[in-house]
Structures are given as C-alpha cells and as structure tokens.
Amino acid sequence: MAKNITPRQKDYSQWYVDVVREAKLADHSPVKGCMVIRPNGYAIWEKMQQALDNMFKETGHVNAYFPLFIPQSFLEKEAEHVEGFALECALVTHSGLERVEGEAKLRPTGKLEEPLVVRPTSETIIWAMYKNWIQSYRDLPLLINQWANIVRWEMRTRLFLRTTEFLWQEGHTAHATAEEAEDETQKMLGVYRTFAEDYMAMPVIPGLKSEGQKFPGAVHTYCIEAMMQDKKALQAGTSHYLGQNFAKAFDVTFQNERNELEYVYATSWGVSTRLIGALVMTHGDDNGVIIPPKLATWPVYAVPIFKKPEEKAAVMNVLEPLLADLKKAGIGSRLDDRDQLTPGFKFAEGELQGYPLRLEIGPKDIAKQQVVLTKRPNREKMFVPLGNVVDEIPRVLESIQKDLFNKAKAFRDEHTAPVETYDELRQAMEEDSGFVLCHWAGNQEDEERVQSETKATLRVIPMDGHREEGKCILTGKPSSQRVIFGKAY
RNA sequence: CGGGGCGUGGCGCAGUCCGGUAGCGCAUCUGCUUUGGGAGCAGAGGGUCGCUGGUUCAAAUCCAGUCGCCCCGACCA
Numbered sequence: 001m002a003k004n005i006t007p008r009q010k011d012y013s014q015w016y017v018d019v020v021r022e023a024k025l026a027d028h029s030p031v032k033g034c035m036v037i038r039p040n041g042y043a044i045w046e047k048m049q050q051a052l053d054n055m056f057k058e059t060g061h062v063n064a065y066f067p068l069f070i071p072q073s074f075l076e077k078e079a080e081h082v083e084g085f086a087l088e089c090a091l092v093t094h095s096g097l098e099r100v101e102g103e104a105k106l107r108p109t110g111k112l113e114e115p116l117v118v119r120p121t122s123e124t125i126i127w128a129m130y131k132n133w134i135q136s137y138r139d140l141p142l143l144i145n146q147w148a149n150i151v152r153w154e155m156r157t158r159l160f161l162r163t164t165e166f167l168w169q170e171g172h173t174a175h176a177t178a179e180e181a182e183d184e185t186q187k188m189l190g191v192y193r194t195f196a197e198d199y200m201a202m203p204v205i206p207g208l209k210s211e212g213q214k215f216p217g218a219v220h221t222y223c224i225e226a227m228m229q230d231k232k233a234l235q236a237g238t239s240h241y242l243g244q245n246f247a248k249a250f251d252v253t254f255q256n257e258r259n260e261l262e263y264v265y266a267t268s269w270g271v272s273t274r275l276i277g278a279l280v281m282t283h284g285d286d287n288g289v290i291i292p293p294k295l296a297t298w299p300v301y302a303v304p305i306f307k308k309p310e311e312k313a314a315v316m317n318v319l320e321p322l323l324a325d326l327k328k329a330g331i332g333s334r335l336d337d338r339d340q341l342t343p344g345f346k347f348a349e350g351e352l353q354g355y356p357l358r359l360e361i362g363p364k365d366i367a368k369q370q371v372v373l374t375k376r377p378n379r380e381k382m383f384v385p386l387g388n389v390v391d392e393i394p395r396v397l398e399s400i401q402k403d404l405f406n407k408a409k410a411f412r413d414e415h416t417a418p419v420e421t422y423d424e425l426r427q428a429m430e431e432d433s434g435f436v437l438c439h440w441a442g443n444q445e446d447e448e449r450v451q452s453e454t455k456a457t458l459r460v461i462p463m464d465g466h467r468e469e470g471k472c473i474l475t476g477k478p479s480s481q482r483v484i485f486g487k488a489y
Numbered sequence: 490c491g492g493g494g495c496g497u498g499g500c501g502c503a504g505u506c507c508g509g510u511a512g513c514g515c516a517u518c519u520g521c522u523u524u525g526g527g528a529g530c531a532g533a534g535g536g537u538c539g540c541u542g543g544u545u546c547a548a549a550u551c552c553a554g555u556c557g558c559c560c561c562g563a564c565c566a
Contacts, residue, residue, distance in 0.1 A: 002527085003515095003527065004501095004515095028558095032557090032558080084565095087564075088564080088565075121566095150566095152565075152566080154564070154565055154566095155490085155563075155564055155565080156561095156562090156563090156564080156565085161566085162565065162566070166566075168566080215566095223566095234566090235566060236566090237566085238566070270566075271566085272566055273566095274566055303525095305524075305525055306524080307523080307524060339524085340524095341524080341527090342523080342524045342525095342526085342527075342528060343524065343525055343526070344524080344525080344526035344527055344528085345524090345526085345527045345528085346526090346527090347525090347526050347527080348526065348527045349527080351526095352527095360525070362525055363525095364525075365525090372525085489565095489566090
C-alpha cells in the first residue's frame, strides 16, 4: 500500500484528500476554499475538454467567451435565479486601492456605481446579449458554449468536488420552439452520458431532477448521477430546459414564420472540474488514482531498468525507438529515466499518479527480446515480445478502459436495491447501503422530510427503465415509476 | 453562523500541565555504496515557536487580546 495514503476502508474522505495531494492533482491555495490545479490534475482537465469540445462541435455548437463580471441588476431579473444564487455571489464594489498616510494597509477606493457580481453562472449576461443577436426565426437556433471559470461562495469546500472558484463549460442555446429546446436539453444530456461512460469509464444514471433539486430558473433539470466508492451519489452533469423564463426576464423575442412576435426558448448545460473528483472517487484505490486510458495524456509509463551505464545505454537503445513507434501509433508515453531513483520507487509513484499501463524493460528483457507490461488497476503483468508491443498496447489499453467501466458498474449495481417501504429506505440509509429504487409521488415538502429524517435526497428520476405501477413509500399515492434516493456529495 | 480542534524548520509532529540556551521523523544538500516493488551509511544546511501586549532575572510554555486554518453541521455543481 502507498505511503501517506489513508486506506479507503479506514476513512474514505481522508483517503480522497490524501490521493489528491499525493498524486499532485491539486493543492490548497492561500485563499480559503480555492484550489490550485497542478499539472497532473490539469492534464486530465485538458483531455476532458478536448473530448467534450469535439462532441459539442459535432452537435453543432460553437465556442464564445462572455465576461467574468455581471451587473448586479442583471442577476435580479429572473426571480428564481436570484433566489438560488444571491447568497453565494462574490461582489466587486471598488476599482482600486490607495495608500493612506500613516496606514500600513491599502484602502479601497473608486467605489462602483453598481456592484459587479463575479459570475456564478452566465445565463443573465448571455441573455442580455442574445437580446441583441436574435430578431428572427432565421437567427435561431443559437448554439453557443463557453469554457470559463465561475465563483460560488459555498460555505464548505472540498478539492474538485466543491471549490469557491471552479472551471467548467456552460452551453447556452436559444430555440424557436419548446420541442426543439427540449430536444437540445436531452441531446446534451446524452453527450454527457456518453462522455462519462465512454471516456471516464464512469457509469451514470441519466434522468430528471425533482422540483426541489432543479436549477434556479429552469422549467426542469436533467442530470447524470454517479455512485462513488463510498456509495454516495455525485451529480456529474446537468442539462436544463429553461423554457421562456430567461427570454421573458431579458425580453428576448423573435419574429416567427407566421410573422408573430414570440419569446425564445432556452437551454443551458454544464459540467465542471468536479468531474476530476468523480474520476478519482470512481476508480482510485489505496495505491492512488487511476486514469482511464482515454483521459490519460500519457497512457504508458515507461521505466527503464539498469545498474551500470552500459546497461542503461543498451536498454535505452531499444526503448527509445519503441516509444517513438508508439507515438506514431498515436499513443503517448512518459519515459522515466531519472537515474537516482530505484525502479520500485518509480513503480509506486507511477501507480500513485495513475498511469494506466506501465512498461518495464531491463537487461533481462533485452536478453529475451521482450518488455513487461503491467496494468495499473490490478497489477496484472504481461510479457510481450518486442515485435508485438506496438500492436498489443492499444488492445491492452482498451481492455483496461472496459474493465474500469465494468468494475464501476458492477459496484453500483451491487449497491442499488429496490425498497418498498419508508422504513426500508430509512434502514438502507442508516447502513450506508447505497442507492435505493423506490416509488415516489411526494412533493417538495415530503422530500425535505425524507432528507431531514434519513439524510437521503431524491437523486434522480431515471429516464430509462424502472417503469411500473406502485405506491409512494411515504405518501401512499399512486406512482408510475421508481426513483433513486441516496446520500449525496 | 453554531459545535469541536489546531497554529513550533518545506511537510507531519513532540515539547506547553510543572517557565531555564528548541527537538524528532520525512523531505533537501554533499559523498560513497546502491537500483526488477517506495535503498543504505556518513556528514551538512534550514526555525523571529501565528501576531500584539503583559507577568518574570528568564516565556514555545503563564495571563489578556487578536488573526488565521482545519474538522463536524446547516447551504451547494
């Protein structure tokens, strides 16, 4: 087991903090609640961005950039939206600092006429602009995404999962009809699901949020919900159907084909650096983080083994061309030729940082014309003849990617169980047994009651499957499908 | 904001009760030996003990004030 990492079984949250620190993904910053994303963490984010950005482009979206600051009055225009975000907004009230005679500290100066809000999300400023850009149905749909940082002044933070400032992408689209906007909302949810499952190897449950859990200002909110290894739920992405709420708040109308003036229909959708936390908590183990091959900048971690300089030369002579061939085949690798460190140290560090596949080669292998490949997740070793390495590695990486997904899915399914009564739900939550599937027909108040009594929240109303008649476990009212309750991050 | 804890070399801690020249582990640097699962030995460098004031011959230690951080809860992507 790795040094300096608390085993998951002993203390899961401490394990998470230890892994993030030891794998050098992120560090606490001098500013409370904010993190520094270190190169290892940022590399994962860059791969996520690439994959998502491609999918956004393929579905017809383009990127733009809107400002960090939003006039306070903008935020006040949509009633629910203000309600939802007012308490966590950072405000800019001054434009400068001045030195005052006899005082050591600088003093704010240049008070702004109207305070500026640091965006907690960009709907308001974007819709203020859309008002100018949309006049006719010919201007629609408008499909824009932006990659940005946002600030939400949360009371309690955790690295990646909830930080005061975080990075994300937010898509904001405008449509001529409700149906088209609804289709867009679901389409993007599908993109998120594909990304989570195919790239992150993280199974998710796509579905609808309840009234109480939806985005402030949305008509309804879809989400993908994942289970972490402590059996808690993590909301991994959201897609909102905003109806005409923002169009009305910002007076964005268009002339339709029948020459009538109508309010525009909207969607917004986003995923954030929280996904890095999700990745760690889905696949990590007591030896460190595990990066799925598709999100690894360097899927292969190459460790040459040698004692004497002439051995090093012989090993490098074989290894370097091999890595060059891999690169030609589109597979990145990191060569760890630091010669002050022992192979054992490198093995441990490589595992800690999550390289999916390790390639070892030493004098013994040269003699046998082979390399040793070790899969990160289970340390399975393979001895592969030199001539087959470039063909074999893509296959091995693929199998690692698949195994990670299957393992995570098996874990989730194992800890998802139907319950028929409120007592059973209560008991399941006391035992931390994971997700429960139950019939539900309660309102927001009922949900709050369940939360205060069991700490569980209605995570998601799944979109596929689970359709059947039944009775709500709390109210006894008829219900047509099961929903997922669980404890959440 | 409520409850709890903590500020001592880069990191993690001991020392505080009972005042007397600041210590340990890891990390770092140098040298030699090592290198297929976190190497060994020898030596070296590095600290206004969070800050301000008080008591005292003498304060990391006692007293008063103050600042900051972490954990638990409420809030949340």
